[in-house]
Amino acid sequence: MTAISERQQRAYIASQAADMRVNVELETEGMTLNIGPQHPATHGTLRIIVKLDGELVVAADPVPGYMHRGYEKLTEVRTYPQVNTLINRIDWLGSFANEVPFILAAEQLMDVEAPPRAQWIRTLLFELSRIANVTLFLGDMAVQLGAVTPVFYAFRDREYVLNLIESATGGRFHPNFDRIGGIKDDLPKGWIAETKQVMVKVNAFCDELEALLLGNEIFNVRTRGIGVIPPEVALSYGMSGANLRASGVDWDHRRDTPVGLVYDKLDWKVWTHPDGDSFARYWVRLQEVREAAKMVIQLCDGLPPGPIMAKVPRIIKVPEGEAWVATENPLGEMGYYVVSKGELVPFRVKIRSASFNNISIVPWLLRGVYVPDVITILASLYFILGDIDR
Amino acid sequence: MGLVESGKLPKPLTKLLNISRKYSMWVYQWGLACCAIEMGAAFGSPRYDVMRLGVIPFPASPRQADLVVVSGTVTDKMAPVIRRLYEQMPEPKYVISMGSCANCGGPYWDSYSVTKGVDQIIPVDVYVPGCPPRPEALLEGIVLLQEMVANEDMAAKWKGDPLVVD
Numbered sequence: 001m002t003a004i005s006e007r008q009q010r011a012y013i014a015s016q017a018a019d020m021r022v023n024v025e026l027e028t029e030g031m032t033l034n035i036g037p038q039h040p041a042t043h044g045t046l047r048i049i050v051k052l053d054g055e056l057v058v059a060a061d062p063v064p065g066y067m068h069r070g071y072e073k074l075t076e077v078r079t080y081p082q083v084n085t086l087i088n089r090i091d092w093l094g095s096f097a098n099e100v101p102f103i104l105a106a107e108q109l110m111d112v113e114a115p116p117r118a119q120w121i122r123t124l125l126f127e128l129s130r131i132a133n134v135t136l137f138l139g140d141m142a143v144q145l146g147a148v149t150p151v152f153y154a155f156r157d158r159e160y161v162l163n164l165i166e167s168a169t170g171g172r173f174h175p176n177f178d179r180i181g182g183i184k185d186d187l188p189k190g191w192i193a194e195t196k197q198v199m200v201k202v203n204a205f206c207d208e209l210e211a212l213l214l215g216n217e218i219f220n221v222r223t224r225g226i227g228v229i230p231p232e233v234a235l236s237y238g239m240s241g242a243n244l245r246a247s248g249v250d251w252d253h254r255r256d257t258p259v260g261l262v263y264d265k266l267d268w269k270v271w272t273h274p275d276g277d278s279f280a281r282y283w284v285r286l287q288e289v290r291e292a293a294k295m296v297i298q299l300c301d302g303l304p305p306g307p308i309m310a311k312v313p314r315i316i317k318v319p320e321g322e323a324w325v326a327t328e329n330p331l332g333e334m335g336y337y338v339v340s341k342g343e344l345v346p347f348r349v350k351i352r353s354a355s356f357n358n359i360s361i362v363p364w365l366l367r368g369v370y371v372p373d374v375i376t377i378l379a380s381l382y383f384i385l386g387d388i389d390r
Numbered sequence: 391m392g393l394v395e396s397g398k399l400p401k402p403l404t405k406l407l408n409i410s411r412k413y414s415m416w417v418y419q420w421g422l423a424c425c426a427i428e429m430g431a432a433f434g435s436p437r438y439d440v441m442r443l444g445v446i447p448f449p450a451s452p453r454q455a456d457l458v459v460v461s462g463t464v465t466d467k468m469a470p471v472i473r474r475l476y477e478q479m480p481e482p483k484y485v486i487s488m489g490s491c492a493n494c495g496g497p498y499w500d501s502y503s504v505t506k507g508v509d510q511i512i513p514v515d516v517y518v519p520g521c522p523p524r525p526e527a528l529l530e531g532i533v534l535l536q537e538m539v540a541n542e543d544m545a546a547k548w549k550g551d552p553l554v555v556d
Contacts, residue, residue, distance in 0.1 A: 037468065037471055038420060038421075038422075038471065038475075045422055045468060065465075065467055066465060066467050066468045066471075067422065067423060067463065067465060067468075068465055068467070068503050069463055069465065069498050069501050069503060069504055070498070070501040070502050070503045070504070073501070073502065074498065074500065074501055077500065085497065086497055089423070089424055089497065092423065092424035092427060092522075093427060136427070151434060152434065152435065152436055155430070155431055155434055155435030155436070155437070156435060156436050156437065158431075159431070159435065159437055172524060173424060173427070173428065173522050174424070174521065174522075385423070386423055386424070
């Protein structure tokens with residue numbers, strides 16, 4: 001090693017000091033970014049306070065409650081049929097699916113069982129509302145990535161499904177069709193044939209989106225390996241539905257605990273994906289729409305004849321007791337814990353909705369991601385604000 | 391627009407201005423609950439296609455908007471935010487209240503956390519009833535608002551109401 005002069009040494013120290021100064025000047029200060037409460041990417045009015053270091057998220061804090069409508073308190077002053085009207089509006093995209101677990105819980109307390117035809121029609125409408133719900137996600141996810149076209153396709157094909165629900169139940173969005181002991185009406189004439197035609201369209205929509213998005217390079221780069229949730233973390237946060245299945249946990253209420261619905265009589269498959277990233281969540285939901293369309297066709301073919309209402313008194317008084325029923329709603333596990341004191345109104349209804357648990361992972365998941373990925377991850381988690389805040 | 395402020399706007403000019411205002415409504419989508427999806431269907435879906443009415447649903451901020459559609463349940467936690475949004479909009483501004491919740495509280499009329507009608511915090515021009523209203527109903531509401539705008543006397547609207555810029 002050659003000896004260096006004093007001058008060289010001083011220059012070296014000065015350059016090091018200059019380097020330090022530059023580093024200090026370029027050091028990023030923490031910034032707080034407020035997303036929401038009204039933001040297109042939050043599917044409603046979720047507010048997320050994100051603390052940034054440069055473009056890196058160091059902490060994310062969701063602030064729910066902007067859509068809190070006090071459901072659990074309102075159910076205490078509504079009779080059972082009135083509660084049924086109200087709870088349609090929890091997850092507004094798959095309204096019929098909200099009614100089913102509550103009605104099943106009330107039926108369990110009253111010791112009534114719906115006739116087979118009613119159970120089949122219930123399952124049929126349940127799956128139709130799943131299609132109506134998830135198709136919008138399939139289009140909306142692309143919007144969050146900057147592709148506007150798929151959402152037009154989603155709205156177009158969703159209208160066909162909504163038309164079916166409307167012609168059967170009279171309600172486009174909130175059917176309020178389920179009754180304790182059965183359903184309100186039988187299916188209209190010609191409905192079955194029309195449903196089968198629409199399912200062809202739904203399948204074509206899935207193929208279209210698969211061709212448009214899944215092979216798209218931008219879509220792949222922005223979703224693969226982004227927002228990875230390992231299965232044990234997903235389970236510990238109480239996630240459910242497609243978010244859990246995308247983490248590789250093979251768990252589905254429809255297959256594992258088929259209460260009151262006829263999923264055990266159908267031929268279908270629970271799809272899982274081992275990756276647990278945003279892409280996996282999209283892929284699993286896409287397959288679920290296909291499975292739902294498959295199930296709807298099977299349900300149309302196997303619809304048994306018979307009555308649609310069991311014998312139920314005109315004024316519904318539910319005997320004393322407690323019941324918990326959960327079903328696999330489009331967003332995940334949704335359950336009602338109904339406590340009755342033998343009166344016209346429930347004493348207490350605890351609503352376990354899927355989205356609230358699904359977004360509880362947000363502070364963990366968003367730590368350490370970049371700002372643009374925040375939007376992708378939130379979109380891929382797929383929550384609905386009514387389902388979070390209730 | 392000195393003519394408008396002084397109230398000396400000639401009738402034909404008013405009519406011309408009104409026609410152009412009526413067919414270039416920039417609408418800010420204030421989607422809150424279920425109605426937001428029906429609003430999305432009305433604005434974003436090829437079946438209903440709101441743009442043929444001269445309504446443009448793409449402003450990035452309320453500061454660029456003429457019309458706001460408040461669609462969905464307004465909760466007490468949300469109310470100050472809506473008030474702030476309305477104050478950010480430039481005059482002349484219009485509000486459509488969409489759905490029963492925004493009109494009067496709707497099915498949550500006895501809830502402890504819901505504001506019973508958005509007209510308690512901001513003035514509303516057109517109410518669209520329904521829970522949720524069909525997209526056609528929202529389009530009807532927009533057509534009604536356009537009729538209102540077409541017959542508006544801008545001078546009378548702004549008389550005695552000085553423009554304050556702070």
